[in-house]
Amino acid sequence: MTGPPDSAELEALRLSLEVALRSVAFSLPLAVLAAWVLTRARFRGRLLLDALVHLPLVLPPVAVGYVLLLLLGAHAPLGAWLGRRFGIHLPFTTAGAALATAVMTFPLMVRAIRIALENVDRGLEDAARTLGAAPLDRFLSITLPLMLPGILAGAVTAFAAGLGEFGAVITFAANVPGVTRTLPLALYTAMQSPGGDALALRLAMLSFALGILGLLTAELIVRRVRRRLGG
Amino acid sequence: MLEVSVLKQLGAFRLDATFSAPTPGVIALFGRSGSGKSTLINLIAGLLAPDAGAVSLDGEILTDARRGIAVPAERRRIGCVFQDARLFPHLSVVSNLRYGERRRRRAPPLLAFDEVVDLLGLASLLQRRPWELSGGERQRVSLGRALLSRPRLLLLDEPLASLDVSRREEILPYLVAVRERLSVPMVLVSHQFDEVLRLATHLVLLDGGQVLAEGAVEEMSLYPQLQSIVGHDLAGAVVEGLVTRVNEAAGSAELAVGSGTLQVSLRDVQPGMRVRLQLLARDVILATQPVQGLSVRNALASTVIAISDDESGAALVRVDVGGAIVLARITQDARRALNLQPGDAVWTLVKAVSTRGHAFTLARGV
Helix, strand or coil: CCCCCCCHHHHHHHHHHHHHHHHHHHHHHHHHHHHHHHHHCCCCCHHHHHHHHHHHHHCCHHHHHHHHHHHHCCCCHHHHHHHHHHCCCCCCCHHHHHHHHHHHHHHHHHHHHHHHHHCCCHHHHHHHHHCCCCHHHHHHHHHHHHHHHHHHHHHHHHHHHHCCCCHHHHHHHCCCCCCCCCHHHHHHHHHHCCCCHHHHHHHHHHHHHHHHHHHHHHHHHHHHHHHHHCC | CEEEEEEEEECCEEEEEEEEECCCCEEEEECCCCCCHHHHHHHHHCCCCCCEEEEEECCEEEEECCCCEECCHHHCCEEEECCCCCCCCCCCHHHHHHHHHHHCCCCCCCCCHHHHHHHHCCHHHCCCCHHHCCHHHHHHHHHHHHHHCCCCEEEEECCCCCCCHHHHHHHHHHHHHHHHHCCCCEEEEECCHHHHHHHCCEEEEEECCEEEEEEEHHHHCCCHHHHHHHCCCCCEEEEEEEEEEEECCCCEEEEEECCEEEEEECCCCCCCCEEEEEEEHHHEEEECCCCCCCCCCEEEEEEEEEEEECCCCCEEEEEEECCEEEEEEECHHHHHHHCCCCCCEEEEEECHHHHCCCEEECCCCC
């Protein structure tokens, strides 16, 4: 190593963490809502919504980034309106990278939460009803706490996956050093630069370590919460 | 008064049940599994909506499909104890107990928190988690949770069915205590006749989604179809008696039943107490002449009312002991040998010990 860490790694790491964290914070409430609607609500078009939620799993990430650009680009109607009305500019920003990551990891999160919701014993909700709990009260006091292991597992998995999102981020938010150059983008850049092999290796190892850490954390959280619930 | 008249189709099963039972009191919904007892409970609780019909409690309409009335379950103040307890696994026992209490602050309490804890012996369980409890303990917590939710009707859906025999014996006294202590009406779902006998005042007999008959437990104990559901060995008339004398040392008591006096093995009673007991039909012996030199303690002068054949081929003789009706199960040979006919005067012999375990003090106000 020469001198202080030349901060390319640190910067990429910090950005990756920030992007993944913001994407989870943004998508978690929506994922709970989507899981609830897909599991409990009966309406026309439920299958379509189901397919839409899972679409990022099967689409090329670049295509997702491109669609986001078409919708939210500076000259797209929605993007222009957001900019005029709220001063929100998503393309080429960290927030944009977080949004692209959120869309990509959304199916993972919904899946985990949905399984958790399906496993909640409806009999317990019925018992809560007879004890005087109205629907929202019931959801907050019974259903949500019982779903917690699944919600946490979904969030941590999405976070870990979000650290490494590449295609959608680079397409929608580009590769701006210090703004959208997350770990995988920095790794890709290093690989493209002459003499960047050492940096690329360090970044790759960092990504591995983070991935393992994330998955282990998810498992530990799930076990701990399950034990508290007596499962 | 609990008035129920509901129609509900669930797949191939059709429930079409109408009954009305007095409140306060303990109403038993009795029948084989699959007879529609639990569906009926869910309809009364409001957890299920009927296709047609109405449910009302003490004059208040809870469900009326035609008029579009359906009070949501959370506003009915009907407490439920389910077969599987349904304690909230993420909450401690004390939080489970407080769950309903917190949400019904404005309703008049049946009992204070500490009283419920005392009545059901929950003090040592309060800080535990549901999965650390035995099956019996879970049901006690579930009962306490329902009582604390300030119900005006308590539904007990086979609360003892998931417990083994010894656990059942451990929980039954708590249910009896609740019945004796509180005047809250209860609906008990059961397929065990001894539970009905110890707890219920009114019995609704269900079979295949329909009400076969309903009435006071004494009256229903004579009903032929009940015999086949209960089983011939456990069938027998339920009679009410007034304790006239107690022999503490011998553990026996004398009861006035109809016009006769019955000596039975019975402890923990005082003169003046009204008790209910079941005389198992297989243990009741009929004689056409007074008998002597027998160990049987009770010989009651009575009259044959009717004779029928039960499903096992034995004869079921209904006799009147001065106002109390008793059933005797005898063989067809004996029936022919005695040439029994309605109107015949007979002696009804009952062993003092044959009633043991089936004697219960009656509910307050009954």
